[in-house]
Amino acid sequence: xxxxxxxxxxxxxxxxxxxxxxxxxxxxxxxxxxxxxxxxxxxxxxxxxxxxxxxxxxxxxxxxxxxxxxxxxxxxxxxxxxxxxxxxxxxxxxxxxxxxxxxxxxxxxxxxxxxxxxxxxxxxxxxxxxxxxxxxxxxxxxxxxxxxxxxxxxxxxxxxxxxxxxxxxxxxxxxxxxxxxxxxxxxxxxxxxxxxxxxxxxxxxxxxxxxxxxxxxxxxxxxxxxxxxxxxxxxxxxxxxxxxxxxxxxxxxxxxxxxxxxxxxxxxxxxxxxxxxxxxxxxxxxxxxxxxxxxxxxxxxxxxxxxxxxxxxxxxxxxxxxxxxxxxxxxxxxxxxxxxxxxxxxxxxxxxxxxxxxxxxxxxxxxxxxxxxxxxxxxxxxxxxxxxxxxxxxxxxxxxxxxxxxxxxxxxxxxxxxx
Numbered sequence: 001x002x003x004x005x006x007x008x009x010x011x012x013x014x015x016x017x018x019x020x021x022x023x024x025x026x027x028x029x030x031x032x033x034x035x036x037x038x039x040x041x042x043x044x045x046x047x048x049x050x051x052x053x054x055x056x057x058x059x060x061x062x063x064x065x066x067x068x069x070x071x072x073x074x075x076x077x078x079x080x081x082x083x084x085x086x087x088x089x090x091x092x093x094x095x096x097x098x099x100x101x102x103x104x105x106x107x108x109x110x111x112x113x114x115x116x117x118x119x120x121x122x123x124x125x126x127x128x129x130x131x132x133x134x135x136x137x138x139x140x141x142x143x144x145x146x147x148x149x150x151x152x153x154x155x156x157x158x159x160x161x162x163x164x165x166x167x168x169x170x171x172x173x174x175x176x177x178x179x180x181x182x183x184x185x186x187x188x189x190x191x192x193x194x195x196x197x198x199x200x201x202x203x204x205x206x207x208x209x210x211x212x213x214x215x216x217x218x219x220x221x222x223x224x225x226x227x228x229x230x231x232x233x234x235x236x237x238x239x240x241x242x243x244x245x246x247x248x249x250x251x252x253x254x255x256x257x258x259x260x261x262x263x264x265x266x267x268x269x270x271x272x273x274x275x276x277x278x279x280x281x282x283x284x285x286x287x288x289x290x291x292x293x294x295x296x297x298x299x300x301x302x303x304x305x306x307x308x309x310x311x312x313x314x315x316x317x318x319x320x321x322x323x324x325x326x327x328x329x330x331x332x333x334x335x336x337x338x339x340x341x342x343x344x345x346x347x348x349x350x351x352x353x354x355x356x357x358x359x360x361x362x363x364x365x366x367x368x369x370x371x372x373x374x375x376x377x378x379x380x381x382x383x384x385x386x387x388x389x390x391x392x393x394x395x396x397x398x399x400x401x402x403x404x405x406x407x408x409x410x411x412x413x414x415x416x417x418x419x
Contacts, residue, residue: 191234282398
């Protein structure tokens with residue numbers, strides 16, 4: 001049986017569990033690395049030229065099975081080409097990303113991690129998979145620096161693992177803090193999937209987290225049917241009479257819930273999670289007037305972003321791939337740039353793993369494209385939590401715009417880990 005502290009941490013994986021709930025497993029172990037090549041840079045802003053031996057980083061990208069994120073590899077290559085064309089590579093040497101694709105099983109991640117662990121030319125590994133823990137354990141064991149998705153507590157407390165990703169802990173706290181402080185809410189109505197995990201674990205954990213911001217549930221959580229019409233559920237949530245409605249849904253279900261919200265005539269603000277921030281859902285226009293928490297400005301309409309650098313990277317170096325207008329695409333581009341910055345500061349191929357980890361641990365930037373300010377280290381015990389700000393978006397018609405950034409004092413959330 002899991003201990004109480006571990007159960008309390010499950011709040012930090014509720015978004016990921018939502019994605020995985022409807023998906024099965026596969027036995028393919030994947031794990032073959034490929035070297036990327038530069039894209040078409042005909043519209044680039046010319047920077048210092050690059051030459052010499054490449055400085056290599058690895059990306060473990062989850063894209064082979066039911067739960068797939070092809071934007072990871074596309075984003076890393078776009079980031080690579082941007083760094084080489086406009087930032088002078090890594091101290092004049094070209095940055096090169098090697099991509100190792102995996103499925104949704106830990107075994108496939110371990111295969112790729114072992115490949116990169118045994119390759120001395122790979123200086124840093126980007127861990128772009130939901131099974132980050134399995135790969136990080138292998139890489140940390142040989143001292144290889146890791147920039148990881150923030151899926152679970154080891155991703156932000158393990159020496160040598162750094163997360164330029166707020167993770168569900170910061171996203172959930174940011175959502176609740178925004179509801180309380182920006183929207184003036186004191187009560188909320190929660191809508192969750194009709195699954196024991198959400199009813200018995202997530203709902204009470206969100207309640208505990210909400211208490212940090214003097215926010216309380218207006219009534220019992222309302223369950224959403226996994227399939228079918230959610231109108232009855234939306235009606236029940238609306239009847240609670242809370243100050244804000246918080247539906248946790250995924251992909252197409254977000255649209256059906258939003259349509260029910262409209263048909264029921266809900267007038268209170270609606271704040272949701274970034275599993276609803278896909279291109280398909282946003283472009284449907286169904287979420288008009290909603291707010292959502294997000295990792296970054298990736299889902300924001302290009303003319304609404306705080307600067308045009310990210311849009312330029314997507315269009316010029318990412319071929320305009322619409323999947324890059326997402327949190328995971330944004331994460332891949334951002335972490336490729338962070339790796340290049342750190343390797344430039346430490347001497348590229350001459351840098352040791354220890355030197356790289358020290359540099360990451362002191363890294364700070366407010367100019368990562370489409371990202372809020374990030375800095376390492378995070379507060380103890382969350383030392384690897386280098387992004388402690390949630391991005392809040394507002395949906396207007398079929399577009400998302402930046403509403404605000406919400407800083408989260410991660411240190412105050414340590415009570416969630418107590419036994």
